Amino acid sequence: SHGRQVPVVSNYIKLIQKDANMGVYEYEVRFCPTIDSRSLRFQLLNEHSAKFGGTKTFDGVVLFLPILLPDKLTTYVSQNPADGTQLEIRIMYKRKKALQDCINLYNILFDRILNTLNFVRFKRKQFDPSAPKVIPQHKLxxxxxxxxxVDEYEGGLMLCCDVSHRLICQKSALEVLQEAYRSNPSSYQEAAKKALLGSVVLARYNNKTYRIDDISFDMNPMSTFKAKQSDVTYYEYYRSHHNIEIRDKRQPLLISIKKRRVSNQAEPEDLIFALIPELCYLTGLRDDLRSDFHVMREIATHTRVSPNQRVMALEKFCKNVNGSPAAKKILEDWGLQLVNTPQEMIARQFEEEQIYFAKNKVSAGPNADFGKYATNNQLIDVVHLRQWLLIHCQNDSRVARSFMEFLERNAGPMGVTVQRPTVISLQSDRIEEYVNALRENIRAGVQIVVCICPNSRDDRYAAIKKICCAELPVPSQVINARTLSNDAKNRSIVQKIALQMNCKMGxxxxSLHIPIKSVMICGIDSYHDPSGKNNSTAAFVASINPKFTRWYSKAVVQTSREEIVNGLCASLINALKVYEKENNSLPDKIIIFRDGVGFGQFNVVLNYEIPQFDSACQLGFKNYKAKITFVVVQKRIRTRFFNAGRDLSNPQPGTVLDHTVTQRYLYDFFLVSQMVRQGTVTPTHYVVLRDDSEFTPDILQRLSYKLCYMYYNWPGTVRVPACCQYAHKLASLVGESLRRCNAEELADKLFYL
Incomplete structure (x- = not known):
């Protein structure tokens, strides 16, 4: 395998099977005569649990034990408490579960362990309320x-354990309600719902979390509910059960609805909780906090964890589990033991990459950063600026003049000739003024439109992009005047804009040396509207030249998965036609990097999406069958690894790990492609779902890394191959601003950078 060997330590901890005779044994439990009540079945079986060790998992029919009972059929006799009649409990041995079938049970065990250690659960994460880091000035x-x-990996059964943080406001829901009333008394209820609905709150008296689904303004702490014996007020209940005196007796109640499974019912029933606002505290990052730079910086000082701190937290976790008799017993009862230290392995690091410009070759260096060379080397393919539009507001005339001067002065070292643009000065910054100016001045021959806007506004940006990307197709550059307000920084800013403009024009x-021939590389990513109101967007990007420096890009705006796949197949056929025109032949091999696919979607991709691409090749071209390699790219993962040694540090870019912590039943690897100076780097996970070309793992790993250098918006590496980053950028532009497909005239240019 290629690359220098480097020892690394990961955030995986080995789980050892201490006793070879122990495991997970499945039994079927039958009651004769039949008992319909699930709770009664539990009660009757529990009477005998000591006879089979006491440790069990039972759902009413299926029983899991850590031990093998002596007989294939074990019978116990009990008395039915309802009528005193005798009944038999028959426990029949079915099978010993394979390791991969026990994963769910082992994950439940760790939930129990953290519960034993008094951690509080938020979704799939567990937090320690006894060790908060307080930010008093922001009440956080x-x-x-x-x-x-827990999962089964190539190195055996392991626990992947990562550090997480949860933000708790020291502000109660009642304070939020009071703020809503003060700011808008006439529409207080609407404002209150807007502020709280969908929020997750923490009730400090039991450390449980609840999602707020409604606010009942008809109820207050003096309202009553049915207790076991009689009706009782919420005020009285909290006083007697939690020793809490509620201060505000007129506050409305928060409503939270949780689903609860009920035996003999297909649908879960709603469990409704009425909560007291003054006892509930908001959790998570609210929008007002997210937009406050100072708050976010303060939070980051506590949540940005270095490799050293991360490993110390892992070792503390192991120590807490193994040091608690109750937690340790949960594992021992199932024959398991958690090792005390994180897993160490040998990874590989690729050599430094060489970057090729038109007349020069430079090394990207150990940090994979060549920013200082990007603006003073001649570009490989230059588009000279001869006919272009510059639109700005009258108030920004000085900024516009400064931009033109810096552009003319600094484009020379890149090999770009800049002629004066047609300048259009607008009376105001109203959207209609920009729209009219574009419609009146975009005509044949215009290479690019530059719009300088006084500030950042989504609606104006969308209006400009709709005209330039769909209605009157022309590359466009929107610049916020504020970014050009500092003369000291303008030179480097305008240089970057010049690079971007050149890309957009083709x-x-x-480039890099990528020694594979007759190959088309594709990237796919999707954008889903967070509000759920608009259709999803998928973007398809494909290389159309041998050096992988030119790309065909198309977005698909669709409602269903089927329509999206159909749209992607049509995009592939179009890309192949452009490739054939450019190269006088079709590619022998197609490598598709697919971003945005979780483990649960692998079967759909494998059995539905990939065969559709096969069919598209055959439908679009006579007697053509390309060899398809399909690689899923995952960014949101929990895997971390660090350079081993006394001072743990982030791995260098180009570090690859393809064993021990990789999936046992998949062809996958982890790749660190970026330099991270603060916190911990997150590797990218690559899963090869199909490989007709039978590339060696080495080729796919090195190709993936080289492609991380080919994103033209950044003179260094990005986290994913450039084709995926381009697809992400296009999908976001279309999903957020255009809401329609881009014009075919722009498809062979990176117009969306």
Missing amino acids: EIWPGYVTA GTLW
Whole structure:
């Protein structure tokens, strides 16, 4: 395998099977005569649990034990408490579960362990309320915690354990309601719902979390509910059960609805909780906090964890589990033991990459950063600026003049000739003024439109992009005047804009040596509207030249998965036609990097999406069958690894790990492609779902890394291959601003950068 060997330590901890005779044994439990009540079945079986060790998992029919009972059929006799009649409980041995079938049970065990250690659960993460980090000036506290997942890997059964944090406001829901009333008394109820619905709150008296689904303004703490014996007020209930005196007796109640499974019912029933606002505290990052730079910087000082701190937290986790008799017993009862230290392995690091410009070759260096070379080397394919539009507001005339001067002065070292644009000065910054100016001045021959806007506004940006990307197709550059307000920084800013403009017009900035022939590389990513109101967008990007420096890009706006796949197949056929025109032949091999696919969607991709691409090749071209390699790219993962040694550090870019912590039943690897100076780097996970070309793992790993250098918006590496980053950028532009497909005239340019 290629690359220098480097020892690394990961955030995986080995789980050892201590006793070879122990495991997970499945039994079927039958009651004769039949008992319909699930709770009664539990009660009757529990009477005998001591006879088979006491440790069990039972759902009413299926029983799991850590031991093998002596007989294939074990019978116990019990008395039915309802009528005193005798009944038999028959426990029949079915099978010993394979390791991969026990994963769910082992994950439940770790939930129990963290519960034993008094951690509080938020979805799939667990947090320690006893060790908060307090930010008093913002009334915030941060709870440290863990997210854990047991799975079977190439190195055996392991726990992946990562550090996590949860933000808790020291502000009660009642304070939020009071603020809503003060700011808008006439529409208080509407404002209150807007502020609280969908929020997750923490009730400090039991450390449980609830999602707020409604607010009942008809109820207050003096309202009653049915207790076991009689009706009782909420006020009285909290006083007698939790020793809490509610101060505000007129506050409305928060409503939270949780689903609960009920025996003999297909549908779960709603469990409704009425909560007291003054006892509930908001959790998570609210929008007002997210938009406050100072708050976010303060939070980051506590949540940005270095490799050293991360490994210390993992070792603390192991120590807490193995040091608690109750937690340790949960594992021992199932024959398991958690090792005390994180897993160490040998990874590989690729050599430094060489970056090729038109007349020069430079090394990207150990940090994979060549920013200082990008603006003073001649570009590979230059597009000279001869006929272009510059639109700005009258108030920004000085900024516009400064931009033109800097552009003319600094484009020379890149090999770009800049002629004066047609300048259009607008009376105001109203959207209609920009729209009219574009419609009146975009005509044949215009290479690019530059719009300088006084500030950042989504609606104006969308209006400009709709005209330039769909209605009157022309590359466009929107610049916020504020970014050009500092003369000291303008030179470097305008240089970057010049590079971007050249790309958008079809230029090529740099290249790498990628020694594979007759290959088309594709990237796919999707954008889903967070509000759920608009259709999803998928973007397809494909290389159309041998050096992988020019790309065909198309977006698909569709409602269903089927329509999206159909749209992607049509995009592939179009890309192949452009490739054939450029190269006088079709590619022998197609490599597709697919971003945005979770483990649960692998079967759909494998059995539905990939065969559709096969069919598309055959439908679009006579007697053509390309060899398809399909690689899923995953960014949101919990895997971390660090350079081993006394001072743990982030791995260098180009570090690959393809064993021990990789999936046992998949062809996958982890790749660190970026330099991270603060916190911990997150590797990218690559899963090869199909490989007709039978590339060696080495080729796919090195190709994936080289492609991380080919994103022309950044003179260094990005986290994913450039084709995926381009697809992400296009899908976001279309999903957020255009809401329609881009014009075919722009498809062979990186117009969306």
